[in-house]
Amino acid sequence: MTAGGYKGKILRVNLSDNKFQVDPLPKEWIKDYIGGDGFGVKILYEEVPGGTEPLGEDNKLIIATGPITGTIWPMSGRTVFISKAPLTGIWGESHVGGFLGPELKYAGYDLLVIEGKAEKPVYIQIEDSHLELRDASELWGTTTDLTTINIKKEHLDPDIQVAAIGPAGERLVRFAAVMVNHARAAGRTGMGAVLGSKNVKAIAVRGHGGVDVHDHEGFFELAKKAHLRVRENPQAQEMGKWGTWILTAVKQEIGELPTYNHRTGVFSGYEKLTGDYIRPRFTVSDRACFGCSLGCKKVNYVRTGPFAGTLEEGPEYEGLMAFGSLLGIDDYATTLKANQICNRYGMDIISAGATIGFAIESFENGLITEKDTGGLKLEWGDREQTIRLLQMIAEREDFGNLLAEGSKRAADSIGKGSEKYAIQVKGMEVSGQDGRTHRSIGLGHATGARGADHLRSLVVVDQLGYEDVAAKRWGADKLPEIIDPYTEKHKANAVFESENSYCIRDTLIVCWYSVSWPPIFWMEDFAEMLPLATGVKHLGKVENLVEIAERQITLKRLFNNREGITRKDDNLPDRFTKEPMPEGPGKGQIVDLDPMLDDYYKLRGWDLETGLPTEKTIKRLSLEWTKAHS
Numbered sequence: 001m002t003a004g005g006y007k008g009k010i011l012r013v014n015l016s017d018n019k020f021q022v023d024p025l026p027k028e029w030i031k032d033y034i035g036g037d038g039f040g041v042k043i044l045y046e047e048v049p050g051g052t053e054p055l056g057e058d059n060k061l062i063i064a065t066g067p068i069t070g071t072i073w074p075m076s077g078r079t080v081f082i083s084k085a086p087l088t089g090i091w092g093e094s095h096v097g098g099f100l101g102p103e104l105k106y107a108g109y110d111l112l113v114i115e116g117k118a119e120k121p122v123y124i125q126i127e128d129s130h131l132e133l134r135d136a137s138e139l140w141g142t143t144t145d146l147t148t149i150n151i152k153k154e155h156l157d158p159d160i161q162v163a164a165i166g167p168a169g170e171r172l173v174r175f176a177a178v179m180v181n182h183a184r185a186a187g188r189t190g191m192g193a194v195l196g197s198k199n200v201k202a203i204a205v206r207g208h209g210g211v212d213v214h215d216h217e218g219f220f221e222l223a224k225k226a227h228l229r230v231r232e233n234p235q236a237q238e239m240g241k242w243g244t245w246i247l248t249a250v251k252q253e254i255g256e257l258p259t260y261n262h263r264t265g266v267f268s269g270y271e272k273l274t275g276d277y278i279r280p281r282f283t284v285s286d287r288a289c290f291g292c293s294l295g296c297k298k299v300n301y302v303r304t305g306p307f308a309g310t311l312e313e314g315p316e317y318e319g320l321m322a323f324g325s326l327l328g329i330d331d332y333a334t335t336l337k338a339n340q341i342c343n344r345y346g347m348d349i350i351s352a353g354a355t356i357g358f359a360i361e362s363f364e365n366g367l368i369t370e371k372d373t374g375g376l377k378l379e380w381g382d383r384e385q386t387i388r389l390l391q392m393i394a395e396r397e398d399f400g401n402l403l404a405e406g407s408k409r410a411a412d413s414i415g416k417g418s419e420k421y422a423i424q425v426k427g428m429e430v431s432g433q434d435g436r437t438h439r440s441i442g443l444g445h446a447t448g449a450r451g452a453d454h455l456r457s458l459v460v461v462d463q464l465g466y467e468d469v470a471a472k473r474w475g476a477d478k479l480p481e482i483i484d485p486y487t488e489k490h491k492a493n494a495v496f497e498s499e500n501s502y503c504i505r506d507t508l509i510v511c512w513y514s515v516s517w518p519p520i521f522w523m524e525d526f527a528e529m530l531p532l533a534t535g536v537k538h539l540g541k542v543e544n545l546v547e548i549a550e551r552q553i554t555l556k557r558l559f560n561n562r563e564g565i566t567r568k569d570d571n572l573p574d575r576f577t578k579e580p581m582p583e584g585p586g587k588g589q590i591v592d593l594d595p596m597l598d599d600y601y602k603l604r605g606w607d608l609e610t611g612l613p614t615e616k617t618i619k620r621l622s623l624e625w626t627k628a629h630s
C-alpha cells in the first residue's frame with residue numbers, strides 16, 4: 001500500500017481501444033496533493049492539453065476519492081467527477097454524495113480515469129479486478145432511475161453503485177449531470193455531457209475489500225469523537241431536521257434570496273419555500289449518505305394539485321431557489337417536480353433554472369419573441385411551462401435546444417444586449433447568493449475556478465455567529481469590518497481562508513456540511529486526523545495543509561490561464577456591479593470588485609494586472625513542472 005487510507009491504484013479505461021490498465025498511485029502525489037481534487041487537477045493538467053475540445057475524444061473524465069473515503073470518519077462518502085467542462089471550457093468538477101466513492105475504494109482503486117470514446121453505447125462495470133465494457137444500447141435513451149434499476153437487476157445485486165447519465169447527457173446538454181443512484185447529482189459544469197460524448201451511459205461499481213488506515217486505534221478514537229461533534233452541534237442537528245431548506249428564511253431575512261433572475265433579493269412568496277412549510281406537508285422520510293450521522297436528505301411526496309403523485313428526494317435550497325424564487329414560483333410542488341425532471345434526465349438544477357430565468361427576462365424585454373420560442377409566452381411564475389421547458393432542454397427540442405447551451409452561449413447567439421440577463425461568471429450560472437448583500441460571496445463568485453461558485457468559497461466565518469472564530473483568525477481590530485457584509489474591506493482574507501479550507505475538504509473528500517455550513521471541522525482537525533489515517537507526518541501540520549491548498553488553487557488557475565482566463569474574466573454580471581439592490585435590507589448596495597480582487601491576488605501571489613500566478617509563486621508552490629505542459 002502507498003500509505004494508510006489509499007489503495008495505491010489508478011484504474012484507467014481507454015474506450016477507443018477497449019482496454020483497462022491499472023497504474024500505481026505515485027507516492028509523491030500524497031504529500032503535495034493528498035487526493036480528490038488534488039489528484040484530479042494534477043492528472044488533468046498533465047494529460048489534457050490546452051485547447052482540448054471538452055466534448056471531444058481527447059478530453060478525459062476522472063472520478064477521484066480521497067484517503068479517508070470509505071472509512072468511519074463522518075461524512076466521508078463523497079466522490080468527485082473532474083474534466084474540462086463543456087459548460088465553460090475551463091476547469092470542471094462536481095462533487096457528489098451517496099456511496100459510489102467508498103465502493104470504488106472497496107473495489108481497490110483510488111481513481112478511475114476514463115479516456116477516448118466508445119464506438120457504441122457502453123457502461124463500465126467494475127467489480128474488484130473484474131473490469132468490463134458492457135453493451136448499453138438498450139439503456140441508451142432511458143432516464144437515470146431506470147438505468148440504475150436495470151443495471152442492478154441485470155447483476156442481481158442491489159448494492160452495486162451506479163453513476164448514470166440521462167437523456168440530457170446523451171444529447172450533450174452543456175449542464176448535464178451525472179446522477180449517482182439516481183437521486184444524487186454531480187451537477188455543475190456538465191460532467192454528464194462529457195460521459196455522453198464518450199458514449200458512456202453509466203459506471204457500475206462493486207467492491208468487496210476495505211480501507212486500511214495507518215493507526216487503527218488512534219483513527220478510530222478520533223473518528224468517534226468527530227461523530228459526537230457532528231451529533232452535538234446544534235446547527236448540524238437543525239440541518240439534519242431541515243436540510244438546507246433552513247436557508248430560505250435566512251436569505252429572505254438578509255435580502256439575499258435570488259428572485260426574478262437575481263433582480264432582487266426578497267421574494268413575497270418565500271414562506272412556501274421554507275422548511276416550516278415543506279416538512280409537515282411533503283416530507284415522508286430522511287436519508288443519509290455513507291457514514292453520515294446527520295442525514296440532510298429528504299424524500300418528499302406531492303398529494304394534491306397538478307403534480308400530485310410526485311415522489312422524489314430533494315430539492316435542497318439551491319433547487320428551491322432555482323425553480324422557486326428565481327422564476328417567481330411560490331409553490332413547493334413545482335420545485336419538487338422540476339427537481340425530479342432534472343434527476344431523471346440528468347441536469348444541473350442551478351444552471352437549468354437560471355437559464356430559464358435568463359430566457360424569461362429576455363422575453364419580457366422583447367429580445368426574444370414567440371417566434372423564437374415556438375409560440376411559448378415566457379412569464380414569471382408559470383409552473384407548468386417551467387416543467388415543459390425543462391423537458392424541452394433535456395431533449396434539445398425546439399427552443400430548448402438553444403437553452404441547452406447554457407445562458408452565456410444562448411445570449412451570444414441571441415445578441416441584442418441579452419448578455420446582461422445571463423447571470424453567470426466564466427460561463428457558469430450564479431448560484432443562490434448575491435454579492436450585493438454579502439461582499440465576500442461576490443468575490444468568491446468572481447474568483448471561482450469553475451465559475452460562479454458557492455461551494456468553493458462560501459464564507460461563513462464572517463457571519464452567522466462565527467465572530468469569535470473570525471476575530472481569532474484575523475484579529476479583533478478587524479472584526480467590525482470583517483463581519484460587515486456591505487464593505488469590501490478584508491473580504492479577500494475571508495475568501496482566501498475559506499477557499500483554502502474548502503480545498504482541503506475537497507481533497508479528502510468530506511461533505512460540505514461538515515466544513516462549510518455549519519463549520520464543524522477546521523484545518524486543525526484535519527491536521528490531527530491525516531497522519532493517523534495515512535501515516536504521512538507532513539500532513540500533520542496546518543501550514544503544510546495551507547500550502548497544499550494554495551498549490552491546488554494555483555494549479556487550477558494555471559489550467560484556466562492556459563485556456564485564456566485572465567483578470568478580465570474574474571468578473572461579475574452587471575446586475576451585481578451596476579444595478580443597486582432595489583429593496584430589502586441591502587437596498588442600494590452594489591459590489592465594488594476591483595479593490596477586493598487586488599487584495600485577493602496579493603494573497604495568492606498572482607499578478608495584479610493579469611491575474612496570472614507570478615514566477616515566484618510558481619516556484620514557491622513547486623509548480624515549475626507545469627511549464628513542460630503549457
Ligand code: SF4
Pocket residue numbers: 075097098287288289290292293294295296297511512513
Ligand atoms: S450532510 Fe447530507 S450531503 Fe452531507 S453526507 Fe450527510 S446526508 Fe450526505
